[in-house]
Amino acid sequence: MPESWVNFAERLGADLHLELAGTGSRRAVLMRALREAIESGRLAPGTRLPPYRSLAADLRVARNTVADAYAELVAEGRLTARQGSGTRVAERVAPLPSTRPRAVAVPPRPVHDLVQGQPDPSAFPRGAWLASARRALNTAPHDAFGPGDPQGRPELRRALAEYLARVRGVRTSPERIVVCSGTAHALRLLARVLGGSWAVEAYGLPFHRGLLAECGVRTVPLDVDGEGADTGGLGRARAVLLTPAHQFPTGGPLHPGRRSAAVAWAGDTGGVVVEDDYDGEFRYDRRPVGAVQGLDPEQVVYTGSVSKSLSPGLRIGWMALPARLVPEVVAAKGEREPYAGAVEQLTLADFLAGGSYDRHVRRMRQRHRRRRDLLVSVLAERAPQVRVSGIAAGLHAVLDLPEGSERSVVKAAAWQGLAVEGLSGYRHPGWRGPVRDGLVVGYSTPPEHRYAGALDLLCRALPLAP
Amino acid sequence: MPESWVNFAERLGADLHLELAGTGSRRAVLMRALREAIESGRLAPGTRLPPYRSLAADLRVARNTVADAYAELVAEGRLTARQGSGTRVAERVAPLPSTRPRAVAVPPRPVHDLVQGQPDPSAFPRGAWLASARRALNTAPHDAFGPGDPQGRPELRRALAEYLARVRGVRTSPERIVVCSGTAHALRLLARVLGGSWAVEAYGLPFHRGLLAECGVRTVPLDVDGEGADTGGLGRARAVLLTPAHQFPTGGPLHPGRRSAAVAWAGDTGGVVVEDDYDGEFRYDRRPVGAVQGLDPEQVVYTGSVSKSLSPGLRIGWMALPARLVPEVVAAKGEREPYAGAVEQLTLADFLAGGSYDRHVRRMRQRHRRRRDLLVSVLAERAPQVRVSGIAAGLHAVLDLPEGSERSVVKAAAWQGLAVEGLSGYRHPGWRGPVRDGLVVGYSTPPEHRYAGALDLLCRALPLAP
Numbered sequence: 001m002p003e004s005w006v007n008f009a010e011r012l013g014a015d016l017h018l019e020l021a022g023t024g025s026r027r028a029v030l031m032r033a034l035r036e037a038i039e040s041g042r043l044a045p046g047t048r049l050p051p052y053r054s055l056a057a058d059l060r061v062a063r064n065t066v067a068d069a070y071a072e073l074v075a076e077g078r079l080t081a082r083q084g085s086g087t088r089v090a091e092r093v094a095p096l097p098s099t100r101p102r103a104v105a106v107p108p109r110p111v112h113d114l115v116q117g118q119p120d121p122s123a124f125p126r127g128a129w130l131a132s133a134r135r136a137l138n139t140a141p142h143d144a145f146g147p148g149d150p151q152g153r154p155e156l157r158r159a160l161a162e163y164l165a166r167v168r169g170v171r172t173s174p175e176r177i178v179v180c181s182g183t184a185h186a187l188r189l190l191a192r193v194l195g196g197s198w199a200v201e202a203y204g205l206p207f208h209r210g211l212l213a214e215c216g217v218r219t220v221p222l223d224v225d226g227e228g229a230d231t232g233g234l235g236r237a238r239a240v241l242l243t244p245a246h247q248f249p250t251g252g253p254l255h256p257g258r259r260s261a262a263v264a265w266a267g268d269t270g271g272v273v274v275e276d277d278y279d280g281e282f283r284y285d286r287r288p289v290g291a292v293q294g295l296d297p298e299q300v301v302y303t304g305s306v307s308k309s310l311s312p313g314l315r316i317g318w319m320a321l322p323a324r325l326v327p328e329v330v331a332a333k334g335e336r337e338p339y340a341g342a343v344e345q346l347t348l349a350d351f352l353a354g355g356s357y358d359r360h361v362r363r364m365r366q367r368h369r370r371r372r373d374l375l376v377s378v379l380a381e382r383a384p385q386v387r388v389s390g391i392a393a394g395l396h397a398v399l400d401l402p403e404g405s406e407r408s409v410v411k412a413a414a415w416q417g418l419a420v421e422g423l424s425g426y427r428h429p430g431w432r433g434p435v436r437d438g439l440v441v442g443y444s445t446p447p448e449h450r451y452a453g454a455l456d457l458l459c460r461a462l463p464l465a466p
Numbered sequence: 467m468p469e470s471w472v473n474f475a476e477r478l479g480a481d482l483h484l485e486l487a488g489t490g491s492r493r494a495v496l497m498r499a500l501r502e503a504i505e506s507g508r509l510a511p512g513t514r515l516p517p518y519r520s521l522a523a524d525l526r527v528a529r530n531t532v533a534d535a536y537a538e539l540v541a542e543g544r545l546t547a548r549q550g551s552g553t554r555v556a557e558r559v560a561p562l563p564s565t566r567p568r569a570v571a572v573p574p575r576p577v578h579d580l581v582q583g584q585p586d587p588s589a590f591p592r593g594a595w596l597a598s599a600r601r602a603l604n605t606a607p608h609d610a611f612g613p614g615d616p617q618g619r620p621e622l623r624r625a626l627a628e629y630l631a632r633v634r635g636v637r638t639s640p641e642r643i644v645v646c647s648g649t650a651h652a653l654r655l656l657a658r659v660l661g662g663s664w665a666v667e668a669y670g671l672p673f674h675r676g677l678l679a680e681c682g683v684r685t686v687p688l689d690v691d692g693e694g695a696d697t698g699g700l701g702r703a704r705a706v707l708l709t710p711a712h713q714f715p716t717g718g719p720l721h722p723g724r725r726s727a728a729v730a731w732a733g734d735t736g737g738v739v740v741e742d743d744y745d746g747e748f749r750y751d752r753r754p755v756g757a758v759q760g761l762d763p764e765q766v767v768y769t770g771s772v773s774k775s776l777s778p779g780l781r782i783g784w785m786a787l788p789a790r791l792v793p794e795v796v797a798a799k800g801e802r803e804p805y806a807g808a809v810e811q812l813t814l815a816d817f818l819a820g821g822s823y824d825r826h827v828r829r830m831r832q833r834h835r836r837r838r839d840l841l842v843s844v845l846a847e848r849a850p851q852v853r854v855s856g857i858a859a860g861l862h863a864v865l866d867l868p869e870g871s872e873r874s875v876v877k878a879a880a881w882q883g884l885a886v887e888g889l890s891g892y893r894h895p896g897w898r899g900p901v902r903d904g905l906v907v908g909y910s911t912p913p914e915h916r917y918a919g920a921l922d923l924l925c926r927a928l929p930l931a932p
Contacts, residue, residue: 071639077789081637082762121611126603129809133599137592142913145587145777171547173537184802207802296548311611313808323543336650336673342779343595344807447608 026061031069038078038089047089049079107411110419112454116249116396116442123364124311128356129347135354136346144342150333151326152179152318153345159352160318164302167358168280169290171297172320178329181339182317183276184211186303187241190319191215193328194272196238201229202431203250203423208241208276221428228254231262239272240265244292245280249426249440251390251398253289263292266299272322273300279308281361283393284369298322306348308395308444309361316340316348368395371443371451382459395444398423405463406437413461418454420461492527497535504544504555513555515545573877576885578920582715582862582908589830590777594822595813601820602812610808616799617792618645618784619811625818626784630768633824634746635756637763638786644795647805648783649742650677652769653707656785657681659794660738662704667695668897669716674707674742675894687894694720697728705738706731710758711746715892715906717856717864719755729758732765738788739766745774747827749859750835764788772814774861774910775827782806782814834861837909837917848925861910864889871929872903879927884920886927 037043052066073079157174164170202221223230228247244254293302305317387400406422413420423438503509518532539545547553623640630636668687689696694713710720759768771783853866872888889904
């Protein structure tokens with residue numbers, strides 16, 4: 001034990017032994033020792049700790065090291081810091097989740113990640129984005145730095161209207177587009193404006209169901225089969241939330257008849273079709289399926305974002321709305337809370353209008369397709385018994401599993417160090433129809449050099465032929 | 467009337483006369499003519515308009531001109547556009563507010579703006595911001611382009627903790643800072659987490675009172691005098707919202723005794739002091755008054771933003787929170803909705819850490835001080851009867867007016883083409899104590915070359931000596 005720790009004990013005037021076990025930075029070691037001393041009660045509640053400057057001098061470490069450790073322990077509620085009374089052990093240390101390893105066996109932290117949802121963050125086009133930021137900052141009108149329009153910058157709404165028409169067949173105008181911080185934000189706004197109960201796909205993102213519930217919207221599951229969601233019996237729902245380009249997560253496009261049925265239902269009942277076009281740009285073997293919105297812009301809310309194409313860190317999404325909903329949705333956003341910053345909006349407008357977005361999507365599409373092809377060929381060779389579906393588009397595929405085996409496969413993968421999810425986690429809790437066992441394999445997240453390794457682990461976790 | 471308009475009438479097969487009165491762009495003239503024809507009923511509901519390409523060819527204008535006009539009329543609900551049936555006059559044209567001049571006299575659109583609240587948008591430091599964006603994009607770790615931490619990027623939280631400690635005497639740590647999209651966002655989150663009824667200053671931002679009410683928080687007004695808000699009788703409020711550095715809008719700093727009283731009340735009752743430090747960096751004649759938060763970081767929530775210092779268009783703000791509130795506030799933000807984009811957050815972190823923020827604030831402080839000095843000297847010369855207060859800090863001053871004259875002075879200013887607000891608009895509607903007549907003069911918004919003109923109009927609107 002270094003001498004300095006003894007000094008610390010003496011300074012406290014207490015018979016204190018600090019356990020300096022384990023590795024890590026000086027700050028981590030110090031924090032661990034202090035936590036242990038507090039939790040064991042050897043540093044009694046109310047005990048005043050030495051000023052961080054003195055302790056740092058004693059320990060011969062940087063002042064920041066001690067100050068940070070104190071601050072973090074204060075943030076954890078283990079210490080308190082009040083002016084005039086110094087840093088003390090908190091009177092009642094709130095029970096905190098233990099950071100020690102639990103006695104039960106847990107799988108290792110995953111090394112490989114095939115959970116769907118994120119593009120590879122290392123593929124973000126930093127240079128092209130900076131070039132757009134430069135042009136945006138050089139050419140922005142002064143009013144861009146004023147309070148801003150909650151509907152979104154007109155430059156971005158123009159660029160989006162043009163892009164969505166050209167690439168996704170969306171029929172809209174800049175006046176009908178509302179910029180927001182992503183699909184989740186769009187759904188919150190729509191839930192507030194529309195209310196009621198919504199039909200949703202029996203398989204879908206639990207996060208979306210959860211946020212609708214938070215906003216007071218009850219969700220009712222629709223059957224999903226090889227032709228997408230069954231839109232035949234929408235009844236008296238206020239809205240239906242669909243993923244028509246590539247059903248999430250099962251993977252097929254919505255059948256044309258079911259598209260028309262949804263739009264006709266909306267026209268007849270005054271209901272609203274909410275189209276989540278989360279990965280519409282990524283289709284590999286033929287032209288993308290156009291947006292349902294193009295069938296009837298007055299009945300369909302189209303939502304999209306840059307989260308799958310560029311980065312979820314940018315927090316920019318959009319809605320193309322029926323004219324009648326624009327004022328209410330803008331009002332729901334709040335007068336002074338445009339949320340997406342003006343510089344980012346102008347940067348994205350330039351990125352779209354100058355063709356950088358097209359180029360990036362094209363490059364990513366090629367990359368995703370290569371990854372998809374590798375997934376399919378590796379499975380064909382090493383696990384030919386497994387049926388793969390949903391591969392015509394998107395950033396993930398579904399692997400069918402024998403009935404009752406899903407849980408154990410996910411667990412086996414976790415023990416291999418591979419994070420991957422089962423279909424059951426996407427199932428609506430109220431769904432009483434037929435269920436499927438399967439894996440949802442996202443192939444966009446791993447960096448290039450780790451993808452093959454992830455596929456190898458996946459194959460090891462799959463069940464052998466029955 | 468140009469021949470092309472006749473063609474248009476013929477093409478519709480109707481005896482149509484389009485009024486081409488007035489000036490403006492081709493699109494504006496076309497829209498006005500179409501609106502008039504629709505509203506008068508001469509273009510009957512259901513009438514199909516020619517395709518925009520044909521009409522553009524006929525009129526010899528750009529296709530976009532016609533397409534935009536159609537799109538805007540669709541957005542207004544005057545036309546409908548459905549696939550397969552072309553663009554038609556809407557069946558039931560919803561009543562829209564008339565765009566024609568009303569019969570009653572209205573003041574001209576203001577040419578000069580002395581409404582408080584916004585920094586001059588032309589002063590945004592574009593070059594320095596771009597330099598920070600470049601460094602941020604070049605050095606960001608890959609995970610910056612992943613889903614992100616709802617609490618905010620650690621780089622920004624570190625830079626803010628350091629800056630706020632140095633400049634505002636805030637005692638915090640990166641772990642206690644939550645990044646949000648501005649003070650309004652911070653108040654919404656706090657209202658949701660704290661609930662209850664809040665004490666607010668009898669004079670304050672109606673926008674803040676309104677959003678608290680929206681979130682279900684009842685506000686109770688506190689008397690405001692020359693020593694700021696009277697924090698003596700906070701009673702059983704859940705929180706008190708204060709502007710201690712520079713009472714908004716009356717302009718004084720909160721008296722030290724009242725600061726301690728607020729913090730002591732919080733400690734005794736478990737209430738929370740919410741400190742809106744909206745312009746704490748801008749103090750002119752002596753050192754800035756430190757934040758109340760420094761007295762007791764466990765009882766005070768400190769909020770700030772870049773809206774007054776850089777631009778409200780960036781949508782970045784922050785809170786320094788008592789440790790116990792961090793998890794709840796982060797949860798209230800929502801798991802996948804960090805709101806402020808990662809690139810902007812990293813850019814601001816660099817802007818703060820590299821000293822650009824200090825340099826910009828210093829430059830703006832000098833500029834605001836010159837403007838304040840000019841305001842004071844012009845008034846001393848041309849309206850010596852008017853008492854000016856709140857000038858030691860901030861971006862606005864208060865001009866006292868004779869009792870009962872406020873409304874007519876604001877109106878007189880509007881007729882001169884000058885936008886400026888009276889004190890009464892800031893008064894809590896539930897306030898039953900003494901009231902003041904006065905003008906709130908914001909001097910930060912006008913561009914440099916228009917400031918003197920605005921002051922001239924202000925003097926002309928002021929009442930002569932009694």
